[in-house]
Amino acid sequence: MRIRVFDARDADAVIALWRRVFPEYADPAKPQRDPRVSIANKLATQPELFFVGVVDGRVIGTIMAGYDGHRGxxxxxxxxxxxxGNGYGRALVQHAESELAKRGCPKVNLQILASKADVQAFYAKLGYHADEVVSFGKRLQSAPASASA
Incomplete structure (x- = not known):
């Protein structure tokens, strides 16, 4: 697998992948889960930290990273x-961690849906553990009209 920065030509392949891998993207109660909006937002903020994994010319993986100067x-x-089962997920995570480390990032955080025990186990194998925190969220705005497109 070759890991590179996302290119706009990857959009359709990434959207198709995300719709298969993240069934919550089909939940109309979660308009923030529109993959086109997610891609547009990432391209507007640290697009150099949006990576795709490519095998034989086909996008088979993605990872996004962000760094705010305090946490990644x-x-x-x-x-x-x-x-x-080929180590691609591990490679994508390690690539993102490496890019964050180059920026001086001291710690990486991520959130996993509580119902996704398999995803929690995957990250535990990579050295991640649950922090003693409670994650809060607040929607600042409704999804833009383009989110339904």
């Missing part, structure tokens, strides 16, 4: 179901 974050790790 990982988002949208996805590996195509047919490509799992």
């Amino acid at each position: 974050w990982l988002y949208s790790l996805a590996v195509d179901e047919t490509a799992r």
Whole structure:
């Protein structure tokens, strides 16, 4: 697998992958989960930290990272179901961690849906553990009209 920065030409492949891997993207009660909006927002903020994994010219994985000067974050790790078990997810995480470390990032955080025990186990194998925190969230705005497109 070759890991590189996302290119706009990858959008359709990434959206198709995310819709397969993240069933919550189909939940109309979560308009913030529109993959086109997620991509547009990432391209507007640290686009150099949006990576795709490519095998034989096909996007089989993604990961997004962010760094605010205090903590790094990982988002949208996805590996195509047919490509799992080959170390691609681990490689994508390690690549994102490396890029964050180059920026001086001291710690990486991520959030996992409580119902996703398999994802929690994956990250535990990579050295991640649950922090003693409670995650709060607040929607600042409703999804833009383009989110339904």
